[in-house]
Amino acid sequence: MTTTSSGVLRVAEYRYATYKRLWQGSFVSTVINPILFLLAFGVGLGSLVDERTAESLEGVAYLSFVAPAMLATSAMFTGVNESSYAVLGGVKWVPTTHAQVATPITPAQACLGHLLWMVARVAMSVVAFYAVIVVAGATESWWVIAAVPVAVLTGTAFAACLQAWSVGRTTDTSFPNISRFVILPMFLFSGAFFPSEQLPDGVEWVKVLTPIWHGVELCRSLSLGTATLPGAALHLAVLAAFALVGAALGVHEYRKRLST
């Protein structure tokens, strides 16, 4: 009989089998998109910013300011992409998740196995982006290597929460709105492109509630070598909480959807 962990692995293995067949498209977006973003913001916008002042950017070039932050935001986008249509599709359009739970696989294993695969996908994109920013010379400290797992955790937090939402939907109409009204504002105001202290005082506190701000802050401070232990612990705790609560909700929602 399938054990709990092997069931999770079998589900992730299935996702890998489908990815192997269709990897080209996502590989391009995984590697090319961050490079384009980095060129546009880091080099393009950066040349303008660096001419004026670097004081508000902790005394570093704009590229070094923005690149590690985008490590976190690109992880967020990968997590979001993997956890919306693919999750709903598995219980609706191509009901392969229903197929899984007709076997010894349980709804909880179906949920966590797919999440494990999303973590792997986030890790792939983070590693690719990491290689780009290191080669571009956009890092200041060896600590930046620790930003890799932090970014993966950031992407996982988003993937787990959105997965729990997606599996319970009957249509995909909410997904574009989530991108427009939740993810995009988080991306723009996460502090990735300008210091979040410059947000209006009245709304600045909101950033603390968003996982992306914690991911951006921690990745950047590691890359710049300015991270402190208490700060890092707090950021990690918030990200881990989002990931764990998301996964717990996901297991609950999978049971609700698949075991009726």
Next chain:
Amino acid sequence: MRPVSVAAVSLIVARDLQKRFGDFTAVAGIDLEVQPGEAFGFLGPNGAGKSSTMRMIGCVSPRTGGELSVLGLDPETHGPAIRARLGVVPQEDTLDVDLSVHDNLIVYGRYFDLPRSLLKERAAELLDFVQLSDRANDTVEPLSGGMKRRLVIARALVNEPELVMLDEPTTGLDPQARHLVWDRLYRLKADGATLVLTTHYMDEAEQLCDRLVVMDQGRIVAEGTPRGLIEAHCTREVLELRVADADRSGAEDVLATIDQRVEDLPDRTLVYADDGDALLAHLHGVGLRHETALVRRSSLEDVFLQLTGRTLVES
């Protein structure tokens, strides 16, 4: 030798089994037993509770009342252990259309924690069995409905199940594809497999089932062998008449003079008789006018009509 109790050898035992969704009752308390090697059918129209019953037996839907034992275990506490020994052909194809025919079998077999080397052997055998060997490396997407169905059947056999559950195995297939599926299921049955299937086609039930229950509105309304049910609830033959509108009232008057049961359907009138030709000759003698008349053997469709006043496949 000590007698073995029925419960010990039955693969499925249900007592007052119920399924409710809020105020809606899908299965209103049914009793049944399925023995090893049997081909057991649930016959009934859409919404009769067949699929809900199948999902409870398949351990994907918890029962809301009564008792259920599958392979001697309780689905509530041993779901994964039972599912490991079942082969499930769901009503809706749940194949991954982006994967190849072969990979669909491998991926599914991995859910049972079977090693890849073993699965490769089994996939080759099973694709041969369902006559899809030449499509092994094609993606599933372009396959016909009948081919997909056969692939789902092959997939359900990948863990060498003790009990194969088929929910409307041929719904939506053209007659030729349906016969090919029946042929494969017949072979499975001949090899000693235990089959449980649902259908709203009486010919499917007659062809495949050793024993069946007729379900309607969440209840079992009759149980027996296909032949036994027909004998118990129906005459040997049925006379089907189509009458022109102008002759309708005259025909009704004539039919009122005979003892046989008459069923008026929107498009035709059924008259039940052990000797249809003799009855037709008699009706002609007393002045019946009709467009067409057909004498046929009675079927489970007639049994269903007799029991519920409705046809199995409502248009």
